[in-house]
Amino acid sequence: MDQKTIQPHIFFFPHMSHGHMIPTIDIAKLFASKGIKTTIISTPHNLSLFSKAIERSKLSGFEIGVLALKFPAVEVGLPEGCESDHMVETQEELQKFLKATTLLAQQLEQLLKDHQPNCLVADIFFPWATDVAAKFGIPRLVFHGTNFISLCVSHHLMKMDLSIVSDSEPLVIPNLPHEHKLAGNQIPDFMKQESELRSFGKAAAESEWRSHGVLVNSFYELEPAYADHYRNFLGIKAWHIGPTFLCNKEIEDKAKRGPKASLDEHEFLKWLSSKEPNSVIYVSFGSVVKFDDAQLLEIALGLEASGQQFIWVVKKEKSDQENKEDWLPEGFEDRVEGRGLVIRGWAPQVPILEHQATGGFVTHCGWNSTMEAVTAGVPMATWPAFADQFYNEKLVTEILGIGVRVVEGAKKWARFGGDRVKKENIEKAVTEVMVGKDAEEMRSRAKALGEMARKSVEEGGSSYKDLNALIQELGLHRIAPPQS
Numbered sequence: 001m002d003q004k005t006i007q008p009h010i011f012f013f014p015h016m017s018h019g020h021m022i023p024t025i026d027i028a029k030l031f032a033s034k035g036i037k038t039t040i041i042s043t044p045h046n047l048s049l050f051s052k053a054i055e056r057s058k059l060s061g062f063e064i065g066v067l068a069l070k071f072p073a074v075e076v077g078l079p080e081g082c083e084s085d086h087m088v089e090t091q092e093e094l095q096k097f098l099k100a101t102t103l104l105a106q107q108l109e110q111l112l113k114d115h116q117p118n119c120l121v122a123d124i125f126f127p128w129a130t131d132v133a134a135k136f137g138i139p140r141l142v143f144h145g146t147n148f149i150s151l152c153v154s155h156h157l158m159k160m161d162l163s164i165v166s167d168s169e170p171l172v173i174p175n176l177p178h179e180h181k182l183a184g185n186q187i188p189d190f191m192k193q194e195s196e197l198r199s200f201g202k203a204a205a206e207s208e209w210r211s212h213g214v215l216v217n218s219f220y221e222l223e224p225a226y227a228d229h230y231r232n233f234l235g236i237k238a239w240h241i242g243p244t245f246l247c248n249k250e251i252e253d254k255a256k257r258g259p260k261a262s263l264d265e266h267e268f269l270k271w272l273s274s275k276e277p278n279s280v281i282y283v284s285f286g287s288v289v290k291f292d293d294a295q296l297l298e299i300a301l302g303l304e305a306s307g308q309q310f311i312w313v314v315k316k317e318k319s320d321q322e323n324k325e326d327w328l329p330e331g332f333e334d335r336v337e338g339r340g341l342v343i344r345g346w347a348p349q350v351p352i353l354e355h356q357a358t359g360g361f362v363t364h365c366g367w368n369s370t371m372e373a374v375t376a377g378v379p380m381a382t383w384p385a386f387a388d389q390f391y392n393e394k395l396v397t398e399i400l401g402i403g404v405r406v407v408e409g410a411k412k413w414a415r416f417g418g419d420r421v422k423k424e425n426i427e428k429a430v431t432e433v434m435v436g437k438d439a440e441e442m443r444s445r446a447k448a449l450g451e452m453a454r455k456s457v458e459e460g461g462s463s464y465k466d467l468n469a470l471i472q473e474l475g476l477h478r479i480a481p482p483q484s
């Protein structure tokens with residue numbers, strides 16, 4: 001058969017987590033825009049949550065295919081239907097969830113056999129996928145979800161003996177471009193001893209070397225020293241292709257990247273359009289971090305005391321009239337009416353951050369949120385909870401100078417229920433990021449980075465070039481039909 005008549009095909013297999021599904025769909029769109037057939041593999045539940053984003057790709061003329069596999073939740077002792085990382089409530093459940101993902105290899109193998117794609121982009125959470133791809137003689141690329149700085153720190157941490165780490169003495173991570181100190185309590189206990197999770201982390205880190213290379217949702221100009229360190233010092237092949245969400249041009253595409261929002265994007269934009277530029281702070285903590293009612297109450301009080309206008313997204317359902325919402329102070333929404341919006345559920349984050357009225361962001365420093373804020377030129381009040389969020393906080397506050405910490409000093413690693421942050425800290429950080437000369441300076445630095453972010457994905461930009469270089473290296477350009 002004439003090679004030119006075959007459309008190259010890439011399989012994308014993201015971790016079952018919103019923070020990984022969302023950028024993977026964007027990456028699939030990017031490859032599809034280069035004439036490559038793309039297919040996302042996930043569970044029925046995850047695919048349905050993201051069906052709008054996937055369907056909308058058709059409107060841009062880049063159809064993304066989907067293939068479903070069965071998630072073995074019950075087999076590992078999880079409730080039926082527990083198919084996404086945000087449904088996991090405890091450390092024990094998380095371990096079972098990860099165990100379930102290791103049971104997906106056979107189903108993936110069958111899909112590769114049936115469809116014979118040219119390449120597999122599989123999430124870092126599936127270290128075993130490299131061997132599955134090798135059986136079919138195709139390259140496996142790793143998608144991590146995070147940036148170069150976090151990849152570098154994690155690799156060095158993996159090599160260190162962490163059993164000797166104490167809570168009183170900070171751990172200095174050697175050989176990095178800047179001094180990195182981590183407090184003992186910022187390293188999770190499972191990393192300090194031999195454990196299933198530590199072995200999982202090791203296998204994941206090794207898969208970066210063993211695979212064809214790593215796709216990074218970042219741009220070179222944001223963290224050049226770490227991009228170089230990762231490639232040259234750690235010796236891992238990587239392509240930076242971000243900010244990937246910029247592939248979404250229409251407001252609807254930007255708004256419908258995730259589950260259905262609780263309020264239509266036009267409602268938000270109408271509300272924001274009635275506000276002065278840089279006068280609203282957006283408060284949201286991604287898809288995984290959940291706070292208890294007492295912590296939510298502190299956030300409400302801190303926001304109220306700051307006197308700032310805000311949009312606050314809370315991962316709670318709207319209760320019926322009878323049920324009092326214990327996490328909101330009595331009469332809160334009446335008092336803040338007109339100056340604050342409390343959104344229960346999901347909000348169209350990118351259009352909110354991009355609106356000129358949005359002048360600050362209280363964030364947990366998940367990498368997608370961080371990139372979205374950087375690109376929108378919005379400074380941040382940082383409140384990390386676990387994983388890469390601590391390293392992202394360092395990048396934002398100390399290296400880029402576009403954020404302030406909500407809590408000074410070391411904050412404990414806690415995916416499930418961390419130390420409570422007081423309303424005074426929240427009020428102070430919100431004020432610092434919104435008002436005064438320092439806030440203006442942070443905003444102007446953030447705006448300059450936002451410009452660089454946009455340039456990086458335009459023709460000739462660093463991310464644009466890296467994406468093309470990768471397609472060339474994989475040989476996909478030779479069989480891709482010409483683009484108009």
Ligand SMILES: O=c1ccn([C@@H]2O[C@H](COP(=O)(O)OP(=O)(O)O[C@H]3O[C@H](CO)[C@@H](O)[C@H](O)[C@H]3O)[C@@H](O)[C@H]2O)c(=O)[nH]1
Binds near residue numbers: 020287345348350
């Ligand atoms: O109401 C909401 C809440 C979130 N988002 C979007 O959801 C994504 C959230 O991603 P992120 O900010 O990275 O947070 P997490 O969901 O917590 O992401 C997980 O995955 C990331 C990528 O690996 C890691 O950096 C984080 O630490 C990890 O918690 C972003 O694109 C947001 O725009 C919305 O659109 N509306």
